Amino acid sequence: MERHAQAGAYGADNYEYREISLEGLTFPRVAVPDGQEGWTGVCLAAGQEHEPLRLLMRPDEELNVRESIPRALAAPVAKGQIVGSLQYYIGDELAASYPLQADREVQKRDALWYLKRLVLRYIFDKF
Numbered sequence: 001m002e003r004h005a006q007a008g009a010y011g012a013d014n015y016e017y018r019e020i021s022l023e024g025l026t027f028p029r030v031a032v033p034d035g036q037e038g039w040t041g042v043c044l045a046a047g048q049e050h051e052p053l054r055l056l057m058r059p060d061e062e063l064n065v066r067e068s069i070p071r072a073l074a075a076p077v078a079k080g081q082i083v084g085s086l087q088y089y090i091g092d093e094l095a096a097s098y099p100l101q102a103d104r105e106v107q108k109r110d111a112l113w114y115l116k117r118l119v120l121r122y123i124f125d126k127f
């Protein structure tokens with residue numbers, strides 16, 4: 001029993017909880033070269049931004065954040081489609097990972113899309 005008390009005292013003396021807010025995080029847009037819109041935004045999966053991340057860490061440990069987001073996606077892209085991840089590492093050890101999703105739908109370019117572009121460009125001189 002004394003051993004457990006010593007271990008608890010060691011933990012209390014050497015570790016602390018760090019709370020990391022996930023609200024307000026922004027991510028780069030992802031190109032959709034064959035899409036009607038040409039890009040999609042990226043955000044945390046629904047509901048994940050409201051819960052802060054709590055990690056038990058030593059004061060000397062460093063928290064590293066890595067984003068895994070592709071530079072481009074192929075159309076079609078569905079709103080809510082998982083397109084990457086956000087990872088939190090303590091040193092080299094993965095502590096938490098969150099899925100990242102597309103924040104809008106991007107349809108694939110089709111014949112009608114090209115026709116509309118031609119009409120706008122050549123008849124109305126708009127692009």
